[in-house]
Amino acid sequence: MLKPDSITKFINIIGTDNVLTEKEDLLTYAYDGTPMLRQLPEAILIPHTTKEISQIMRFCHQELIPVVPRGSGTGLSGGSIPVEGCIVLLLNQLDKIIEIDSENMTAWVETGVITSSIHEAVEKIGLFYPPDPGSMKISTIGGNVAENSGGLRGLKYGVTRNYVLGMEVVLPNGDIIQTGNKCAKDVAGFSIKDVFIGSEGTLGIVTKVLLKLIPLPESKKTILAYFKDIDSAAKTVSAIIAAHIIPTTLEFLDHVTIECVENYTHIGLPLDMAAVLLIEVDGAATVVEDESRQIMDICKNHQAAEFKMAKDNEEALKFASARRNAFPALARYKPTTILEDATVPRSAIAPMLAEIHRIAEKYHLQIGTFGHAGDGNLHPTCLTDERDTDEIQRAEKAFNEIFEKAVELGGTITGEHGVGLAKKGFLPKQLGDPGIAFMQSMKNVLDPHQILNPGKVFSLHPRCEGLLPKTREQIPVTPENEQL
Numbered sequence: 001m002l003k004p005d006s007i008t009k010f011i012n013i014i015g016t017d018n019v020l021t022e023k024e025d026l027l028t029y030a031y032d033g034t035p036m037l038r039q040l041p042e043a044i045l046i047p048h049t050t051k052e053i054s055q056i057m058r059f060c061h062q063e064l065i066p067v068v069p070r071g072s073g074t075g076l077s078g079g080s081i082p083v084e085g086c087i088v089l090l091l092n093q094l095d096k097i098i099e100i101d102s103e104n105m106t107a108w109v110e111t112g113v114i115t116s117s118i119h120e121a122v123e124k125i126g127l128f129y130p131p132d133p134g135s136m137k138i139s140t141i142g143g144n145v146a147e148n149s150g151g152l153r154g155l156k157y158g159v160t161r162n163y164v165l166g167m168e169v170v171l172p173n174g175d176i177i178q179t180g181n182k183c184a185k186d187v188a189g190f191s192i193k194d195v196f197i198g199s200e201g202t203l204g205i206v207t208k209v210l211l212k213l214i215p216l217p218e219s220k221k222t223i224l225a226y227f228k229d230i231d232s233a234a235k236t237v238s239a240i241i242a243a244h245i246i247p248t249t250l251e252f253l254d255h256v257t258i259e260c261v262e263n264y265t266h267i268g269l270p271l272d273m274a275a276v277l278l279i280e281v282d283g284a285a286t287v288v289e290d291e292s293r294q295i296m297d298i299c300k301n302h303q304a305a306e307f308k309m310a311k312d313n314e315e316a317l318k319f320a321s322a323r324r325n326a327f328p329a330l331a332r333y334k335p336t337t338i339l340e341d342a343t344v345p346r347s348a349i350a351p352m353l354a355e356i357h358r359i360a361e362k363y364h365l366q367i368g369t370f371g372h373a374g375d376g377n378l379h380p381t382c383l384t385d386e387r388d389t390d391e392i393q394r395a396e397k398a399f400n401e402i403f404e405k406a407v408e409l410g411g412t413i414t415g416e417h418g419v420g421l422a423k424k425g426f427l428p429k430q431l432g433d434p435g436i437a438f439m440q441s442m443k444n445v446l447d448p449h450q451i452l453n454p455g456k457v458f459s460l461h462p463r464c465e466g467l468l469p470k471t472r473e474q475i476p477v478t479p480e481n482e483q484l
């Protein structure tokens with residue numbers, strides 16, 4: 001429980017309007033995008049400057065108050081779920097695009113800026129910021145950096161980490177550090193920025209980011225290909241890469257997802273297909289023309305039942321909407337949607353998909369799978385209802401098996417959503433004890449009092465135990481927590 005003195009201190013730093021303690025406000029921030037995880041915070045603090053964040057952190061460090069950073073709360077692994085006794089530091093008011101430097105092709109932005117606003121701002125002057133998470137219209141760039149988010153264009157262009165040149169960070173003790181610069185090359189000392197990218201808000205609060213931009217591709221073509229069996233779709237993916245074509249986007253939807261998307265969007269997807277591939281190529285017009293023609297030939301030679309190229313931008317957007325709407329379309333079917341991101345090497349996509357299918361049948365679950373087939377990042381999505389404890393337990397077992405299989409196939413328990421709370425239990429299986437101990441020792445150096453997002457990713461301090469919201473399996477559905 002926060003002391004009244006602490007609230008007064010926070011009000012002195014950021015003003016009354018920016019300190020929320022009413023139950024209705026706290027309820028809004030008890031969740032993120034992860035199902036079945038929730039916890040009321042003690043207060044919501046809304047800073048507007050790095051200096052305010054530094055003062056807040058210095059005070060919390062002294063008083064041992066847990067702090068949970070939050071961007072837009074779209075995270076899918078519970079990273080911004082409050083922990084008991086914490087304040088939530090809402091970072092979405094750090095919302096300025098500070099500078100777009102066309103000569104050096106860089107942009108300095110505050111970390112509360114919405115990802116798609118960066119796309120829009122730089123594309124106006126012929127530049128391109130490629131990472132495009134499915135949540136880009138709501139997620140913040142700070143959340144993207146903290147999760148090292150990927151997106152539909154990740155196959156060709158990489159993930160957030162590949163576009164971060166530098167940053168400003170407030171450390172758990174309130175110190176402010178600047179790291180990186182606009183140089184294309186810089187090997188002076190450790191790459192400190194890389195410590196914070198993907199650290200899920202456990203090591204520091206990123207307040208500004210320097211992003212690398214590239215020239216906006218001149219041209220783009222979009223293809224949709226339908227398959228009667230999953231194996232042919234998987235072989236088509238491999239054949240495209242084997243032909244040394246790296247599409248911008250190479251996305252996959254299985255039968256369950258196709259049905260849900262069609263019922264939601266009515267864009268004309270055929271309901272008798274086992275799989276759909278969305279393929280986009282971009283670059284110089286002549287190269288795009290040539291590559292798209294080769295891809296059409298590969299689809300034909302790999303038993304695609306039907307394939308078509310979008311005739312204009314409007315149709316391309318319609319094709320892409322099949323994939324962009326996969327999550328909302330699946331989420332309409334049952335009250336609880338558990339979306340995971342088991343990822344395997346590209347060559348293991350077909351066995352991984354077969355295994356997901358087998359596991360879904362074994363546990364009598366409805367699991368639709370879609371995802372970034374080009375980079376092996378699959379999203380098995382279980383449609384369930386958290387009030388059905390039996391089904392939730394079966395879902396937990398199913399995902400255990402899915403993650404085990406992904407690791408066995410040389411993959412990972414998460415390709416882009418992070419570990420947070422939801423996948424914390426699986427991380428030791430993937431990293432082993434020495435891997436976890438290494439991360440813990442880094443946490444100890446930067447956050448010796450364990451105040452920043454404690455208990456996420458891995459637990460360290462006994463203080464973290466009992467502070468945390470329970471895992472999915474442990475949450476009993478009572479009238480009280482149903483209200484939450």
Ligand SMILES: Cc1cc2nc3c(=O)[nH]c(=O)nc-3n(C[C@H](O)[C@H](O)[C@H](O)COP(=O)(O)OP(=O)(O)OC[C@H]3O[C@@H](n4cnc5c(N)ncnc54)[C@H](O)[C@@H]3O)c2cc1C
Pocket residue numbers: 032033068069070071072073074075076078079080091111132133134135138139140141142143144145146147148149150151152200201202204205206207327328416417420453
């Ligand atoms: C519909 C939907 C589609 C999605 N599609 C994708 C996708 O394609 N690819 C993908 O990678 N993810 C995807 N996600 C997951 C999610 O959107 C990303 O993880 C995103 O980067 C989170 O951004 P956010 O601003 O919502 O961060 P939050 O959810 O608020 O926070 C995420 C984590 O970052 C920390 N954090 C936030 N801001 C900061 C900061 N400034 N400094 C330090 N730590 C911070 C938080 O403590 C938390 O641990 C999707 C989610 C949804 C709901």
